[in-house]
Amino acid sequence: MNVKSLFIITLFSFGALGLQAQDALTIVEKLDANLAKIKDKSVDIEMTMSNLKTGKSKVKKAELLQKGETKKLFRYTFPESDAGIATLTLPNDEIYLYLPMFKKPKKITNMAESNAFNKSDFSLDDMASSDFAEKYSAGLMTYEGDAFKVMLTPKDAKSPYSKLVMYINKSQYTAEKIEYYVKTEMQKFALYNYRKVSDVWVADEVSMEDVKKQHKTTLKMTNIKINQGLDDSLFALESLAPTK
């Protein structure tokens, strides 16, 4: 290899690197924009938690109301023992828990965000995933089939993950798969399926597998409604009590 060809390769490499980072950011921003199209949503969720070691699984059902990124009401409907248990997430990470038997909602402070949410493999952090462009530095790694493979490095040093590798559908700009890494080891990965609701791509099935614990949670969403103009009063403390 002569000096000239080395120079050309080097030049192209720098160019490519610059282009990659820029492209990756744009791609993630497009993904965020897609997510932002959902102003509010209401869904019925069936959550199947499977122990891959023993082959045993449990099913829970819940209703989810969500407005923007910060307001979420999650109320269990099945099994009977969990029916009526609800969590309300409000801005500034305010979380309230309502256990019907204890009547009054309790404010849960400092709920460790990376802890698995009610035995599922989704942490609260995972469940509140949006604004990727803001929370992560993006770098394009490669193209894989119909997807961009993007590496996301968290800007917040407190993030439980060292990086996320996200596979973004080239035509829909939706996440197909997200791998979560701690240091160099992949801890878990999520797989997404989408359907169009009111002309917006909305995930109707998400599964998260914890590789180390050999545990998997699958969320199946039905009765998906978006952008109904949900009222703020639905996210008031009083709404935690079951509506009968």
Add this chain to the structure above:
Amino acid sequence: MDLFSNFVVKFRIAILTVTIVLTGFFAYQLQFLKVDSNIVDALPKSDSIVQVFKEVGNRFGSNEIGLVIIESENVFMPDALGHIKQISDSLTQLEGIVGVTSITNMTSFKTEGDNFEVDDLIAEWPENEDDANAVKAEVIKNEMVVGTLVSSDGKAAIVLFNFQSGTDVEAVSLEVRQKITSLNLPENIYYAGSTFLTSYIADIISKDMLKLIPIAFVLIALILYLSFRSARGVILPLLTAGLAILWAIGTFVLLGFNLSMVTNNVPIIVLAVGSAYAIHVVNRINQSTEGDTKQAIVTSLKMITLPVALTALTTMVGFLSFVIGAYLSMIRDFGILAALGTFYAAFLALVFVPALLSLTSKKTERTPETDIRIRKPAMYRYLLLPLYTLNINHPKRVIATWVVLILVGVFGISKLERSVSVADYFKTSHPANKADRIMEAKFGGSKPVFAVFKGEVQSPELLNGMLDFSAYLKETGYVTSTQSIADVVAKLNLALGGETPIPEEMSYVQQLWFILGQQDLSQLITEDLDQALIIGKFNNEGQANIEDFKKHVNTYLESHASEDFTIEVTGMPYVNAQLDKSLVKSQLTSLIIAVILVIALVSLIFKSLLEGLYASVPIIATIAVLYGVMGLTGIPLNVVTVLVASVAMGIGIDYSIHYITHFNSALHREFELNNAVEEAIMISGKAILINFISVSAGFLILIFSDLMPMVYFGVLIALSMLGSSMGALTLLPAILLLGKRKRLLKEVRNQN
């Protein structure tokens, strides 16, 4: 016998070729050699106590807990706390490890008004000593943590973790130690938990094999050289023993066995015992008056094959007695491996050694017996002659002295202690021993007891039962702390405003489960919520009084039978108690088997039951004295020292056989008792003493082992060799003198 002798000489080249090929084959097997020193693995699967213990271990992963102890002046100081976090984080990254818990990653919950606060146990990281003391004061109030993850004086902390099921526990525990060592932290770091103990033992075994066997080889070579002053007298016995060790281990691996801390000492045993067979063969060939080498070998083999085979057989009987009597599989394996080694050593001495010698020219050597009475060497003047004089002049005093020794032995036996604690296997300077002492002093013990509650885990009846039984267990003082799902439910319920520790209705408990679901509770409950575990810390005092504790537990179980749930109690202290009982039982069984078989064999050899009994008297007396010494010096009966008596029986009986053989042959020739005693002492005495010195030296090498049972084993075998050789040269002649005197006089009178 003719056929055999001629065969060996005729097919010498084939024998040597086959020996080389087999040696290569067995050496190849060594690469598959594994070390498994897990006592739990060695427990019999059929024992119900063991079954329950293993079941609990598998179900709740409690057999695979690892603990890293960090010792410092104040573990809450910023640096120390940072290092605990560093260890916790490093372990979290390791493949094969799950559930890393320490004070740096624990969450705690409390209520303030309507707020339910879930926070890190150490919410604000200390920056100086004052902060550290404030954090310490706060944390040690938390009863879920103190005594479990941090000591109440704040000087020791624990990072607790589980080995992922199905992982190579030994490899991962080694990786843990390497990883933490590489952090190069200033605090004292120790490792506890059965997996680390097993890993330490495996380490020591591997090092011992590399360190002790070469030393034993050199030492025995030196003794052989000093005794025989010929290269042949050194090389052939050692080569035979070396090959026998290799063949035995190779066969052992082929049969699918693993080495353990008990089988670990077999190479030294085979080296010490097995070399003797080749010595006898070489000696006999050297003593032959035949001019032609091959003819000398044929003639010698005819004479030596039977005694070598029989002495090997008695030794093997001693070892094989463990196959029937042993409770632990590692003791049974020891019997098999040692018997294999002995068999190969005798076989090689009778086949390989003559085949090899038949290729060389016969060399007349000085033999130990020929001119000893003329040359009068130091051994003759200072040992053999005084022994002879003593026997002839004072046989009754000799017997009286032995009776006194046996009585002292019997007194000592009453003080004999037993030890089944794995931590006791390490020298006091070893980190495993230090870790055990820290666990005992600062964390209330290292041996867990488990109470399994079977029933509906979320039912208030079961949870209240758990709280009640936990409190009852602690009444003894042997259980220093307990941990269960009921404690967690109670704490949470009270924090959420519940009026009783456990809610009165199951539906309340089920709702609390929503919060509990945030934690990994697999160590306390089953996934199906049909079993829950109380983990109690048990101290060494409790182990010493385990029978009292069992009674205490049984009283509760009998009076608190419930329709809602059942309780089963197990744990390492229970297994240890079972092991403890089995030590005595297996000791007695294997010893009785060894004694009966050896007496039967020796009686067959001499065609006289009386002589069989005579021959066994010195070794039985020695064993009584040996146990007495153990009792008086505090050497405990444990999984290794339990072997001593039967091994001593198998090896020590040879001395008596040699002595009686010479004694009888002299007596039949001359009908003169004093001469028979003299000839027996002079001819067999030197051989016995040399054998005693070389065998003892081989075993005494074990004092350099880092495992205490091995150290004791070496010392005790050396002591029993001293006893049985002295017994064969003092007690046996005295008994024979007194016993035969009457018979001989009668026979002489009859002849006249």
